[in-house]
Amino acid sequence: MIAGIELGGGKTVVAVSDDDGSLGEQFRFPTTTPHETLATAAEWIAAQGSIAALGIAAFGPVGINRDAPSYGRMLQTPKPGWPDFDLLSALAGPLPGVPLILETDVNAAVLAEVAAGAALACRNAAYITIGTGIGAGLIVDGHILHGDLHSEFGHLNVPRHPDDDYAGFCRYHGDCLEGLACGPSIATRWGKPAHKLPADHPAWDLEAWYLAQGILALLAIASPSRVIIGGGVSQADGFHAKVEARLRDLAHGYFSTLQDHQPYVVPPVLAQNAGIQGALLLACREATRAGTPLG
């Protein structure tokens, strides 16, 4: 049996699987303090039986590079109490001997969508989430992309829409992509949260324009063959087609990748389960790598 944790800013999901990563029993609870949240997760997992490996998909920024001193720790997250918290040590105590593997939530999500979802068998794919923030996970040339830290896609600078004078919501940069297009920026701009805006509201044209700018940057730098957009804010009818249309406008016929792959911008297949399923897939890999028996 393997286990996964999806550690979100608002809620945490834990799950086990007795085979190759498919979703088994799960338990959801609110994310509170780091000690309490990780203890609740570890206690639930320990109660399920013997675990061959545990995959953790965490909000960020978080240290995911095994060779770096920051591996396993939360970094400068704005969430109070969490900066510098050592996630892996907090789990290693109550789950002694269990191999642990840590990734960002969006890297876990893109892994799951490539394994069994909207980017099935793609060697190059991106998963963008739009909610209270904006993030992206990338698989490039068949591998999860880390780099020195990991993608910080939301903090990309993008050109402003010529009719947009909103100051932006990002506490660090004001009008970076996240500042201009995250859920709270929509709510602030239009006086209503995204889920209360009808599909023909002008908010969606502006949102699609900014997302297209962000995806153009992904295309120009990491060249994914498909881009998945998930998260609460992406669920308006026709949103993905609208983003794709704006992206093709911006590309002006350049980028052979766009001509070769249609549709290019798609919704997730695994819906809200991509993160936890990715965590379970990571646990499968880690069990194999560590040589612990799977059942």
Add this chain to the structure above:
Amino acid sequence: MIAGIELGGGKTVVAVSDDDGSLGEQFRFPTTTPHETLATAAEWIAAQGSIAALGIAAFGPVGINRDAPSYGRMLQTPKPGWPDFDLLSALAGPLPGVPLILETDVNAAVLAEVAAGAALACRNAAYITIGTGIGAGLIVDGHILHGDLHSEFGHLNVPRHPDDDYAGFCRYHGDCLEGLACGPSIATRWGKPAHKLPADHPAWDLEAWYLAQGILALLAIASPSRVIIGGGVSQADGFHAKVEARLRDLAHGYFSTLQDHQPYVVPPVLAQNAGIQGALLLACREATRAGTPLG
């Protein structure tokens, strides 16, 4: 003995090396038609003796993914006569049995700078070149990044400087990064080519501002630990420090990678030889992969 070709828009360099990729005999000549250019290169190489492998570092866009039908071909380059030209077939005829490996010029350059230059031993690095165009090569998690095509960094969209109303020079996008910051855009804006503008000319502040925007996008997506800027336009005194200062302004203390790596924006160590040295390193790898004896 191994051989390399650096195929540039204006000039081509061929070289051989009798050991582990260090630069031996070389020959430079103008790039003309594709048939004539490749024939000249192949003839010079064949005359040097028996070759264990040949690495080619080409301007782009070019098909570098071995699994794709476009592997080995030039793609939609604006250079007349070159689109769809099959580089590898043109070399396989005069150099029968020689294992060939093709990369972009900037991917070859970053490989060389990581092997023996300004990003020595970095697992994550980027090499940007600014000349008649703008391009970037990336090594991420120790591997050359391809994705579906390869980086098209020059065609990234960046915010405009508030005081800049220049239309931009890119034939596809107008004011993408390349359109706003390539050599010809500087010459058109200021009435003089970059190498005639003194280091204290305001052109360099604007140029640094745009490059910093581009590097911020690299940082947000691929997270390099170091960024090298080469190419003819990068050689003004103090240019790299100016770009780094603008980048740190834009980052507003975010991006732990910037805090962990100082200096972050540096000139190449291998100067104009990075591309051809990268081609030779690729040939070394290919000789090993193909199992051909190295001499």
